[in-house]
Amino acid sequence: MNPNRSTIIGAASAALSLLMLSVAYAQPEKQPTSGAPGAPGAPAIKATEAVKRVGDPYPLSTCPTTGKKLGAMGDPVTKIYDGREVRFCCPACPPKFEKEQAANLAKIDEKIVKDQATMYPLKTSVVTGKDLPAKPYEFVYGNRLIRLGAESEKADFIKDAVKHVGALDKAVVEQQGKDYVLKSCPVSKEAFGGDMGEAVDVVIANRLIRLCCKSCKKDVEADPAKFIAMVDEARKARGAKPDADHDKKDDHHDHKDKGK
Numbered sequence: 001m002n003p004n005r006s007t008i009i010g011a012a013s014a015a016l017s018l019l020m021l022s023v024a025y026a027q028p029e030k031q032p033t034s035g036a037p038g039a040p041g042a043p044a045i046k047a048t049e050a051v052k053r054v055g056d057p058y059p060l061s062t063c064p065t066t067g068k069k070l071g072a073m074g075d076p077v078t079k080i081y082d083g084r085e086v087r088f089c090c091p092a093c094p095p096k097f098e099k100e101q102a103a104n105l106a107k108i109d110e111k112i113v114k115d116q117a118t119m120y121p122l123k124t125s126v127v128t129g130k131d132l133p134a135k136p137y138e139f140v141y142g143n144r145l146i147r148l149g150a151e152s153e154k155a156d157f158i159k160d161a162v163k164h165v166g167a168l169d170k171a172v173v174e175q176q177g178k179d180y181v182l183k184s185c186p187v188s189k190e191a192f193g194g195d196m197g198e199a200v201d202v203v204i205a206n207r208l209i210r211l212c213c214k215s216c217k218k219d220v221e222a223d224p225a226k227f228i229a230m231v232d233e234a235r236k237a238r239g240a241k242p243d244a245d246h247d248k249k250d251d252h253h254d255h256k257d258k259g260k
Helices: 005-027 093-099 100-117 151-160 161-177 214-222 224-238 244-259
Strands: 076-079 084-088 139-140 146-147 202-206 207-211
Touching: 005 202, 076 093, 076 139, 084 093, 084 100, 100 146, 100 244, 139 151, 139 244, 146 161, 146 202, 161 202, 161 207, 202 224, 207 214, 207 224, 214 224
Parallel strands: none
Antiparallel strands: 076 084, 139 146, 202 207
16 A cells, blocks of 8 residues: 555544544533433422412312312312412313413402402502592402502502502401401311410411411411311301491491481
């Protein structure tokens, strides 16, 4: 073989080897980060698990798609839509719900407004503090009915929603806590003020649910409709209404006026 030819072939082989090596370094192997989705041993993450719930847990007892009672087909399926929790009777329901999501959320809103209207604790706007008109502006925020003096107040409400919902919670506790309908914790059945110490007040769907301790809160949030029903049934059995004391005072004044 021609010595010059051998030299040329050797140089070409060396150049090709260097080229392949540089390509390998330019494209390093991508490895999943430990603990990230897809990494070896990492748990599967549902789309809704990374989204934090805003406001109350889903307060209704039925599936918004089928109308069936939650729990009738096993553990309910929970989804979060823009921070709002919705529960379904089975895995087949969320895709159907999401096909017309806005319209279906509006239907939930209608049910929530109807359910919570008589329990609303304020006659003033939580934003301005002014008296509500005969027909206030109503909307649902985090599964909670909110009443304002006008739609123009909504933007201010959203800017500081935690503060305003907190004010609503406080009003619920003040109104319904004066003559609370249950004498024991609906979760543990422990009497209030016993060994567990001071009672813990939780507000869901504009209802006060009084518990013996913080540990019971997770049970209430796991099945809020169950505990809402317990409070409502106790109130119904006793004939109590949220404004019962206020109504009695008005009646008392009316009787006095009639007697004059």
